Amino acid sequence: MPSISIKGKNMPESPIRKLVPYAENAKKRGIEVFHLNIGQPDIKTPDxxxxxxxxxxxxxxxxxxxxxxxxxxxxxxxxxxxxxxxxxxxxxxxxxxxxxxxxxxxxxxxxxxxxxxxxxxxxxxxxxxxxxxxxxxxxxxxxxxxxxxxxxxxxxxxxxxxxxxxxxxxxxxxxxxxxxxxxxxxxxxxxxxxxxxxxxxxxxxxxxxxxxxxxxxxxxxxxxxxxxxxxxxxxxxxxxxxxxxxxxxxxxxxxxxxxxxxxxxxxxxxxxxxxxxxxxLETPQSYFDEVTVEYKQRRDILVNELQKIDGVKVANPKGAFYCVAELPVDNADKFAQWLLEDFNIDNKTVMVAPAAGFYSTKGIGTNQVRIAYVLKKEDLITSVAILKAAIKKYNAN
Structure with a gap:
């Protein structure tokens, strides 16, 4: 059988997309998944x-x-x-x-x-x-x-x-x-x-x-x-x-x-x-002004809510629409998959991006996740509440 290239074997999976099959299976089971994992803005494209x-x-x-x-x-x-x-x-x-x-x-x-x-x-x-x-x-x-x-x-x-x-x-x-x-x-x-x-x-x-x-x-x-x-x-x-x-x-x-x-x-x-x-390029400045205000409000809500969870450490972003949070879990990859396979509250769960894939140094960031605040403010509050309950249950197992 012909072999695959070394380059191909070394090509990493996306830490953002590799959990997609688990999310799709959760949706098939009737679970609503809040996507905190990918930087897909929910803001409307300029008309x-x-x-x-x-x-x-x-x-x-x-x-x-x-x-x-x-x-x-x-x-x-x-x-x-x-x-x-x-x-x-x-x-x-x-x-x-x-x-x-x-x-x-x-x-x-x-x-x-x-x-x-x-x-x-x-x-x-x-x-x-x-x-x-x-x-x-x-x-x-x-x-x-x-x-x-x-x-x-x-x-x-x-x-x-x-x-x-x-x-x-x-x-x-x-x-x-x-x-x-x-x-x-x-x-x-x-x-x-x-x-x-x-x-x-x-x-x-x-x-x-x-x-x-x-x-x-x-x-x-x-x-x-x-x-x-x-x-x-x-x-x-x-x-x-x-x-x-x-x-x-x-x-x-x-x-x-x-x-x-x-x-x-x-x-x-x-x-x-x-x-x-x-x-x-003809998009008026007002579009960006409104978007920036919206993202700042989302950032503030997300960071404030995460800081309320015992053991969570979160960086305060000054731009873009992501933050990295360090969670009190043994392994963020395992935790992220568990969220999609084994945990929900009222048929709702969250999807995060394990942060180890954002490092090239092995063993770094294994208990960190990237969270994209591209959801409505009320959905961010719900998502963090789900995350808080999930951390507690995961660590009790």
């Missing part, structure tokens, strides 16, 4: 994006340019300008989601066996992208006790080798919701310039920041024109996860020219989704 699809007059659904529609990229550049990020259409490549942008970035700047330093916990799919690209992730651990702040720069310095090509951050963070300060970005800028590395910043949650703080983009005045690569996406910003449109942004011409070759190899990003995404 302007939906109408652009409904009212379009396309007669031939043709390829677009490999780098994305020139009109769309020009409008993205205008959007960035409003956010103090000065780039041109030629410094943007439209991709099939932020996922493809990350793959293009890794393919453009690394060779098999090269290393990328990433503060962990980090977006779980970074593990998969690195394996697919033949890249080794070198983790630097951030801690829940420090609210997942940037580790000391000296910790990064210890890890840099001739194989190191980049530092990768997610800002605001998934799964932590941590928002890097201007001072932290300045420290990262200093170290990547000192060691001639790239700084890749996954900024897909840029709009979702709370507590009157400001998002700091790596291309907003840090002198990283030759070093910075931004990964972006419409998925969360406009509640358009199914559109699968993202982009790679860099002022480094070599990076853009190389990434374009990867873009050409896959031909083009989806045309209809670009039409919707271009229209979404």
């Amino acid at each position: 302007c994006a939906l109408q652009a699809i409904k009212n379009n007059t396309v007669e031939v659904l043709a390829y677009s340019r490999s780098e994305g529609s020139e009109v769309y990229r020009s409008k993205i550049a205008d959007y960035y300008s409003k956010n103090n990020i000065n780039v041109t259409a030629n410094e943007i490549i439209v991709t099939t989601g932020g996922s493809e942008a990350l793959l293009f970035a890794m393919g453009s700047i690394t060779d098999p066996g090269d290393e990328i330093i990433i503060p962990e916990p980090f977006y779980a799919n970074y593990n998969g992208f690195s394996i697919a690209s033949g890249v080794n992730i070198v983790p630097v651990i951030s801690k829940i006790e420090d609210n997942f702040a940037l580790p000391a720069i000296s910790e990064f310095e210890k890890l840099i080798t001739p194989k190191t090509k980049a530092i990768l951050i997610c800002n605001p963070g998934n799964p932590t919701g941590y928002l890097y300060s201007k001072e932290e970005i300045e420290k990262l800028a200093e170290i990547v310039k000192k060691h001639d590395l790239y700084l890749i910043a996954d900024e897909v949650y840029r709009e979702f920041v709370y507590d009157n703080v400001q998002h700091q983009s790596v291309l907003s005045g840090f002198g990283l024109e030759n070093h910075a690569i931004i990964i972006d996406s419409v998925s969360k910003r406009y509640s358009m996860c199914g559109a699968r449109i993202g982009c790679l942004v860099s002022k480094n011409k070599d990076v853009i020219n190389t990434a374009l070759k990867f873009a050409q190899a896959r031909l083009s990003p989806p045309t209809f989704a670009q039409i919707a995404s271009e229209a979404a």
